[in-house]
Amino acid sequence: MDKPILLPMLVLAGWTMIVWAWMYATRLPAMARAGIDGTKIIGGTGTSLRDKLMASGEERASWVADNYNHLMEQPTIFYATALALALLGEAGSLAVILAWAYAGLRVVHSLVQILSNRVLVRFAVFALASLCLVGLVIIGLLAAAG
Numbered sequence: 001m002d003k004p005i006l007l008p009m010l011v012l013a014g015w016t017m018i019v020w021a022w023m024y025a026t027r028l029p030a031m032a033r034a035g036i037d038g039t040k041i042i043g044g045t046g047t048s049l050r051d052k053l054m055a056s057g058e059e060r061a062s063w064v065a066d067n068y069n070h071l072m073e074q075p076t077i078f079y080a081t082a083l084a085l086a087l088l089g090e091a092g093s094l095a096v097i098l099a100w101a102y103a104g105l106r107v108v109h110s111l112v113q114i115l116s117n118r119v120l121v122r123f124a125v126f127a128l129a130s131l132c133l134v135g136l137v138i139i140g141l142l143a144a145a146g
Helices: 006-033 046-055 059-070 075-088 093-115 119-145
Strands: none
Touching: 006 046, 006 059, 006 075, 006 093, 046 059, 059 093, 075 093, 075 119, 093 119
């Protein structure tokens, strides 16, 4: 098993847990300030809570939750690809560089979304990270086919 590619994967997983904690540390006080009593909410969705927070001027609290959701989406492809490359023994230097670039860019994406939420900057960082992921997937496909 090629272990160097596992570290950026685990760093991103660790970062996701930090954002998870940040989400609760931000959202619960925002709910209190907005007069939202979590003990009385039955059913509903994240969207309905987001709408209530936005209506009360607590939009920034949703930025962290939105980013946490984003960390549950595309990075799942990264995790699967990194594991496949490790198992295939095809985690060469290019794959490890791309994995670190992907993980680092996803952390930057999180910070942009959580702190300023500048959509154009967020999109540029996301696009660069996506290109790194495409490279990793191609390396994985070539390794599995060969």
